[in-house]
Amino acid sequence: MKFKPLLDRVVIQRIEEENxxxxxxxxxxxxxxxxxxxxxxxxxxxxxxxxxxxxxxTLKEGDRVLFGKWSGTEIKIDGQELLIMRESDVLxxxxx
Numbered sequence: 075m076k077f078k079p080l081l082d083r084v085v086i087q088r089i090e091e092e093n094x095x096x097x098x099x100x101x102x103x104x105x106x107x108x109x110x111x112x113x114x115x116x117x118x119x120x121x122x123x124x125x126x127x128x129x130x131x132t133l134k135e136g137d138r139v140l141f142g143k144w145s146g147t148e149i150k151i152d153g154q155e156l157l158i159m160r161e162s163d164v165l166x167x168x169x170x
Contacts, residue, residue, distance in 0.1 A: 077151055079158060082121035084133055086112035086146065086157045086164075110143055111168065112157065121161070133161055138168040 079085055089111045114137045120128045133139065146159030 075152055077116060079116055079118040081118050082129070082131065082161045083118045083158055084114050084131075084161055084164065085116040086139065086141065086159065087115055087154065088112045088157065089138070111138065111140055113138055115156065117161075131161055133164060133167070140165045140168055 146157035
């Protein structure tokens, strides 16, 4: 199934973080926090300003982003757990 977000919303897939600490201790699944990094899978056309004009999106598909712990709405499409959130909920783009 294809999903295209509306307006200034983006679809993000969480990136699982390392399950070991720097010292080599394995962190069990029950003690892990949800990852706050992800990859943008789909981007809407953009929001609207006060005059009704479309504001272009800063994010694009494939961007690796950082977002707040409680940001977005969790959905499941074709067995994948994804997040839908507004572009303004994304804190920044991670670059190499």
